[in-house]
Amino acid sequence: MKYAVITGTSKGLGASIAKLLMKASYHVIGIARNENKEFASLTSQYTHYKADLANMDETVTVMSQIISKLKQEKVDSLLLIQNAAMVTPIEQVGKQSVDALKNHVHVNLLAPMVITNLWLDEWRESKIPSVIVHVTSGAAKRSVYGWSAYGSTKAGLDRYTDTVAMEQDTLQTGNKIFLFDPSIMDTDMQGEIRSSDSSQFIDVDHFKVYKTNNDLRDTEVVAKVLVDRLLQSEKIVNGDYYSVKDIF
Template identity: 55%
Template sequence: MKYAVITGTSKGLGASIAVLLLKQGVHVIGVSRNKDKKLEKVAQENNVTYQHYTCDLANVEKMDKIFSIIASQFIRKKISMIYLIHNAGTVNPINTAENYIPEAITSHVHVNLIAPMIASSLFLNVAKTSNTPLINVFVTSGAANRSVYGWSAYSATKAGINRYAKTIALEQDMLETNSKVMIFDPSIMDTEMQTEIRSSSKEAFQDVEQFQQYKQENKLRSTNTVAKVLIDILLAPERIENGGYYSVKDIL
C-alpha cells in the first residue's frame, strides 16, 4: 500500500499530482484551505482513498497538529511507500521589500518554508521509527536561483527550501535511512498563481509584461503535463537521486 500526502490539492499543480497518483493506485491525503471535490470521485473510481484535511499552512500550531495526526496513521499501517509532496506555495506579497508588511512576510514564510520544514521533520521521524521508505518532494521555482524585482520573499523562501532539502538529503544519506529527498522545479504553468502574477502592477513587479506575454503566446505548460513528469519520477523510486534537482525544463 502506497500513500501520498500532498499540500495544496485544491487546484493547480497539486490537484493534478493528486489525480495522477490516485489513478496509479496510490492513496492520497490532501492538505489545503479548500477542497477539490472531484478527488474523492477519482479515488472511488480507482479503488483507493482520498482524505482531505482543511488547513491554513500559515497557522503553525494547526498545521503541526494535523501533520502529527497524519504521520501517526502511518505507524499503525503496513505501508510500502510514503510520498510527502510539499507543493502548496504562494508568490505573495509581490512588491519591493520596503513595501512589505510584517503580517504578509510572516504568512509567506510560514506557507513556503516553515510548514514544509515541520511536516518533513515529523515524517522523517515516523519513517525512521517504522522503517518505511519515504520520499520528500519539495516543489521549488527558478526564482530560487535568480533575483526577480518584486519577488524578494518568494526567491528567499524557495532558495531556503532548496538548501533545506539538500541538507536533509545529506543527513539521510549519512544516517543510511530509507528516506530520499528531491527538489522539483515545475517551470511556468497555467495556474491561478500565474493569474496573480499577471495582475501585478509594473511598480510592484517589473517583469509583468513578460509574464502577460507568456500567457498570450501559450508558453505556460498545463499542470497535467508537469504532474506527469513528476509521477514518472516517483514511480521509479530506486532511480531517484537523493537531494537531486529535477527541472521540467531539462526533462521535456
C-alpha cells in the first residue's frame, strides 16, 4: 500500500492534496485539530489523527503512533507532506503577544522540524526511501509589513529543508525532501489576511483586490501541480524549490 502523511487536512490546500492522493490510491493519514467531514466516511482511504501542532508533546505522541502503525503495514511508498501553517499574528513588531508568537513558531517551524527529525530517525533502516514536502511561501523571500512572524518561520523552513536535503545527499539515503510554494490560493488563510486592519497589514487592500479580481487560485488546481510531481517520482529532485508558478 502507498501511504501519505499530511498535516492540515481539515481544509484548504491540505484537504485538496489529500483528495488527489486518495484518487491516486494512496492511503492518506491526516493530522489537524479538526476532522474533515468530507473524509469521515472514507475509512479505507483516510485515517484522521487529531493533534494541535502548537503542542510538541502532542505532536511527538501522535507522530510516534502513526509511524508505529505504519511499521505494521506493508508499505510500498511513503510520503510526508508538511502543509499545516498559520499566518497570524499579523501585526507590526512591538505590538505582538508572546503567546501568539510562541504558537506561531511552534506550528510553522518547530513542528515541521520535530516531525521530520522523528520521521528520518524512525525510517533510518527502511528499504523504502521517503519523499518529504514542506509547503513554503513567497513571504520567505521578501519582507511584508505585518508578516514578520510568517516570513521568518517560512524562511526558517526553507533553510531547514535545504540543510536536510544536503545531509540526505551526503548520507546517500535516497530520501528526497523539497519545498513547494503554492502562491496565492482562495482559502481561510487569505480570509484572515483580508480581515486584518491596515495598521497591522499595510497591503490589506491589495489582498482584497486579489479576491474581487479572482486572482486567488483554487486549491484543487494547486494541489494537482504538487501531486502530479509526486506521482512522477523520477522528476523529484532532492532539495528542489518547486512552485505552482513554474507551471502557470
